[in-house]
Amino acid sequence: MSTTQSDHFKQRRLVEFKDGCRYGRFGKTKAYELIARERIKAYKMGGKTLIDLDSIDEYHASLPRVESRAMI
Template identity: 50%
Template sequence: MARGKKRKGKKKGHQKKAVFSQPPQLATIEAAPAHSHDNSVTIQMIEDLIERLNTVSRELSGLKAQKPRRLATIKEACAYAKMGHSKLYEMINTKEITAYKRDGRTLVDLDSVDDMNNRNLVPW
């Protein structure tokens, strides 16, 4: 290297290495074998595994994802439902359509408009 020139970049061997670790929930699930020379599965091990799976299943059932609400302003909901704002407000007051207030604005749940339309269908 010529005199006075600086080397660009990092020195070799000084890069950080990524460290991967197991989440704490998974670390408790793993079980050590009964004996290092015994690879057989016992009934107790199976029962413990079933109990752990049932616990995880109960926890996951409580975490079911909720469907996001489709909210629209009164003007947008009127266009969507093909009705005037007076009729829409009337249906909100009779609880046929669900609406929410946010920052002084009325937001209409479009799923409730769909439900209302499905209830009012007359068979042919």
């Protein structure tokens, strides 16, 4: 099976909006901003917005590392 096919069949880890915010450690305003900027993925199911936890993991992994400015 090719990578594209395996990605298609991959189980998504979707949670309700508030649980996605809790998992990502951000509020709803930041979540909507990240969705609009396509940094995290969201889906609609009926009237509910579901957030993909893998996209939150990818977003966190992309954040820049803080460099220490400690003086020796």
